[in-house]
Amino acid sequence: MKPACSERQELSNRVVKATKAYGKATKRLQSIKPSELKKACLKADVARVEYELAINWLTSHIEQHGCGDSESPIDHTIENTAR
Numbered sequence: 001m002k003p004a005c006s007e008r009q010e011l012s013n014r015v016v017k018a019t020k021a022y023g024k025a026t027k028r029l030q031s032i033k034p035s036e037l038k039k040a041c042l043k044a045d046v047a048r049v050e051y052e053l054a055i056n057w058l059t060s061h062i063e064q065h066g067c068g069d070s071e072s073p074i075d076h077t078i079e080n081t082a083r
């Protein structure tokens with residue numbers, strides 16, 4: 001298998017960032033004032049969409065380019081979070 005190319009690494013980093021942002025946004029919902037709930041829900045929803053996009057970009061890159069090691073930590077992250 002080819003080594004992970006720089007584009008894949010970039011996409012992997014994006015997934016990690018999006019996952020963290022999504023986690024943060026959903027965590028925030030648990031301790032928020034009722035008056036801020038609507039805005040915070042919207043933010044969490046945007047974070048979720050960004051996370052899903054990042055996963056999809058990375059997945060289709062891997063399918064099309066076939067680069068990288070399938071045992072890399074990011075693939076396990078995808079397996080554990082996307083299903």
Ligand SMILES: [Zn+2]
Pocket residue numbers: 004005006007008061065066067068
């Ligand atoms: Zn690649």
